Amino acid sequence: MRYDDLGLDIPNVCGPCETAPCVDICPVYAMRRDPVTKMTYLDEEKCILCKSCVGACVNGVILLDTFRMRIIKCDHCGGDPECAKACPTNAITYGPTTSLSSVDRHGKIIGYLKEIERTDVAQETSGAE
Ligand code: SF4
Numbered sequence: 474m475r476y477d478d479l480g481l482d483i484p485n486v487c488g489p490c491e492t493a494p495c496v497d498i499c500p501v502y503a504m505r506r507d508p509v510t511k512m513t514y515l516d517e518e519k520c521i522l523c524k525s526c527v528g529a530c531v532n533g534v535i536l537l538d539t540f541r542m543r544i545i546k547c548d549h550c551g552g553d554p555e556c557a558k559a560c561p562t563n564a565i566t567y568g569p570t571t572s573l574s575s576v577d578r579h580g581k582i583i584g585y586l587k588e589i590e591r592t593d594v595a596q597e598t599s600g601a602e
């Protein structure tokens with residue numbers, strides 16, 4: 474995503490998920506899932522802009538482009554991700570997914586957020602003494 478006001482491009486990468494709620498929720502089968510790679514794709518010709526997938530995406534990856542009135546979604550740039558190529562420190566790499574499931578990944582993120590929260594509370598508590 475490009476944030477012109479901030480001068481930033483921030484990748485909004487599709488997992489993809491073990492089970493894809495974006496595919497399941499689409500009423501007109503405009504979202505499909507590659508059975509081998511598990512990657513999900515949007516067929517703009519079929520899309521009726523109901524926005525159900527926007528709310529269903531567990532990672533907030535699917536957005537409505539209100540300027541062009543179309544759904545936009547990471548498609549891994551057809552297997553050659555621009556975000557990975559642009560990253561100057563190779564923090565973003567592209568390859569086969571690890572054995573971590575999306576549930577595992579989400580669990581790690583939740584744990585990390587809880588740790589931050591605990592650190593903040595601890596700092597506030599020590600600061601109050
Ligand atoms: S916005 Fe388009 S792709 Fe998304 S659920 Fe609705 S019809 Fe399907």
Ligand code: SF4
Binds near residue numbers: 533534
């Ligand atoms: S678009 Fe969202 S819900 Fe669909 S597979 Fe990617 S991360 Fe999962």
Ligand code: SF4
Binds near residue numbers: 474547550555556557
């Ligand atoms: S893989 Fe492509 S579409 Fe997906 S976040 Fe990176 S640059 Fe954007």
